[in-house]
Amino acid sequence: MSMSTLAAFEAGRAALGVPDGSADGRFQSDGQTWVLTARGEYAGATVELTAYADTDRVESRGGGS
Template identity: 50%
Template sequence: MNEVLTLDAMAAPLRALRLLAVDFPHLPAPVVDVNSLYPDRLSLSLHEQNGAFTAFEAWRAALSIDPAAVDFHVQFDGRTGVLNAEAKYAGATIELTAYTRVPTTARLSTAGVA
C-alpha cells in the first residue's frame, strides 16, 4: 500500500528554510530543493562562477559546519569542483553543495597514467 505523503511530513525542512531566510538574509541565494523522497532534508546548492567557493564558505560558517566535515571532489569531466557537507538545523538535515569551474591550470593531466 502506498501512503500519500502530506505537506506536514515535510515541515522540518520547510521550517528550516523559513528560519534560514530570517537568520541569514545577507547570504547568497542558493538553489533550494525540498522533496518527498527525503522529507527531512533541505538541499541548498550554489553554482559559483569565480573558480572559488566563497558562497559555500559563507554558508558553511553560518551553519557551523566543521571544515573537516566538508568533502571535496572533482567530477569525472575534470572541469567541475564540488564541495559537499551536511548539518542539522531546526530539526532538518541541511545538505550544502557547491559547484565551481576548476581552472585549466589546476586540472590534472592523465598523461603517463597507465
C-alpha cells in the same frame, strides 16, 4: 542548498554551523568541475550544502587536488 561559488559555500556553511571538517571535494565532468559538499544539522533538520566551481578557478586559488 546549492551554491555557485566556494565563497558562498563557506559563508553558508559557517552561518548554518556546519563543521569545517565535514566538507568533501571531488571532480566531475571529466575533471572540468570541482564539487564541494557538506552535511550538518540546523534547527533539528539535516542540511546539505553543495558548491560547484570550474577546475581552473579552484586551481588558481590553491584548492582542489
